[in-house]
Amino acid sequence: MKTKLCFAQQLALRVSLVALTAVMLAALVGSGWAQETSGSPVVEKSMQVGASEVMDFQDIKRAAVSDPAVVDYVVLSAKQIMVTAKQPGVSSLTVWDSKGQHTFHVVVAAPPSRMPEIVNKIRESIADPAIKVSAHNEVIILEGEVDTAYAGQRAEAIARAYTAKVENLIQVRAEAEKPPLDLEAIQAAVGPGVKVTALTENTLLFDGTAAPEQKVRIDQILRALEAQVTVVDMVTAPAYKPRQILVHVKVMDINKSAMRDVGIDWGGLDAAGPHAQPILFGEFSLGPYALDEAGPIRRLEALSARLQALVTSNRARILAEPNLLVVEGETAEMLVGGEIPIPVVQTTTGPAAAGAVTVEWKEYGVKLTMQGTVGADGESIDLDVTPEVSSLDYGNAIEVSGIWLPALRTRRAHSVLHMEDGQTLVIGGLYQVEWSKSVRRIPILSELPILGELFKSTSKQRRETELVILVTPQIVTEASAAARTEKALETVREVE
DSSP, X not given: OOOOOOHHHHHHHHHHHHHHHHHHHHHHIIIIIHHHHOBOOOEEEEEETTOEEEEEOSSOOEEXXXXXXXXXXXXXXXXXXXXXXXXXXXXXXXXXXXXXXXXXXEEEEXXXXXXXXXXXXXXXXXXXXXXXXEEETTEEEEXXXXXXXXXXXXXXXXXXXXXXXXXXXXXXXXXXXXXXXXXXXXXXXXXXXXXXXXXXXXXXXXXEEOOHHHHHHHHHHHHHHTTTSEEEXXXXXXXXXXXXXXXXXXXXEEEHHHHHHHTOOOEEEETTEEEEOSOOOOEEOOSSSOGGGOOOEEOOHHHHHHHHHHHHTTSEEEEEOXXXXXXXXXXXXXXXXXXXXXXXXXXXXXXXXXXXXXXXXXXXXXXXXXXXXXXXXXXEEEEEEEEEEEEEXXXXXXXXXXEEEEEEEEEEOOEEEEEETTOOEEEEEEEEEEEEEEEEEOTTGGXXXXXXXXXXXXXXXXXXXXXEEEEEEEEOOTTSHHHHHHHHHHHHHHHO
16 A cells, blocks of 8 residues: 655655765765875975976876976876976976875976076187177177178177077178378389279279289289279289209319418408308408498409319319209209119019019219209399219228129218309318328248238328318309300300
8 A cells, every 4th residue: 555745754755865965975075085185285396497207106096287388297107107397387286196185386497597608608709809799588699899791790690500599789880981092102113014003993903014023023012902992913924934043063172281281271351351260262352342341252263273273283183063054943963973883682572583683873973963043033042952972982892792892982961052143152071081001011021920020111191181062053144154154055065
């Protein structure tokens, strides 16, 4: 039998159900939900932009941030979460796990600025004290005054290599007004044969033909004018013709004791009179200069007479007296003597080369190697000369494969010097000492033991000689004596 409830009873039943539901919710909140919502106090945390940090929890259930643009997170596992700082600002991070709620107050700061370091590097790279480099709100500012626009552009390009934010405030100084050019003075400095014409206010034309020495001077003038005007160089020079140098050489071997006997005393002559010094062939001529004003030097004729006296008395020998004609810059060689064969045993392997002997020829005698260059003034000579005198020495010969090979006595000198045209270079001091031994004896009796010494006599002789080399270079010109000598040599060649 169904019983119907009245309205009052139905209302009482609904109220009872609501009350029961409230009690059950309260019980849930008091147990699990209460445990989940209860947590530790808020923790302050500081981070820099771009930094990340891994945080440990127990059975992570969920997480949340208040501002994802400042701080974001990634759950790595049930126990770890990684937090990343994205931009400066403040955000809260809340994590729920089995222990409850954990709240963090995260302050994200900007990274330390590198602008001071960048400013120093830019300043060092520009290396211009007129340009000031500074930084403001992460922007590089360039200030100052420079002479050219290129200097400012260069500074800006250097700064942009370090950062894109560059403000170029560099100014270019106003160019000072240039004084007008004096064409008459320039024409006088250039010389004849070349015409100077002003094409525009800032353009000069140089046109004509110049000698080699004049062309050198004009090039120097053009380089000086290039800083002020535009230069058009149409100056031509005739093809350079190398000059020739005639070298007179005399090689003498003089007995040292003979030089003292005849009275030769190497020395010099100045206002105070003769004095001792290294060999100097020359004296001061009275000419247009007084003796105490260091007049020009000429060769001594009296000294030539003394040397000739030595040659006549067989106390000196003229080993060679050649004349060499050579183009400047080229090398001339002279050899008065001969060549001796030197057998050389081959050391290469192989049946054909084993024991093979080749012959090399060794030069000996009087040899001269010379190279000269005419100076820019056309009156001086840069001379590189190497004289050498060698002779066969059978006293120090060696035996090679049954063949006696003499040694070579060599005296050599090498000089590089600057001389005036026609001056004489004297190379001395190449001494040589020779000892000789002669024995005179009576045959048979001199060979007797002990008593044989009474029937022979022994004498020793010492010969000391000095090699003297005289070198006189001359520039060959149309009016010089060297040119006449060259023509004479050509005539001799035609006759031959």
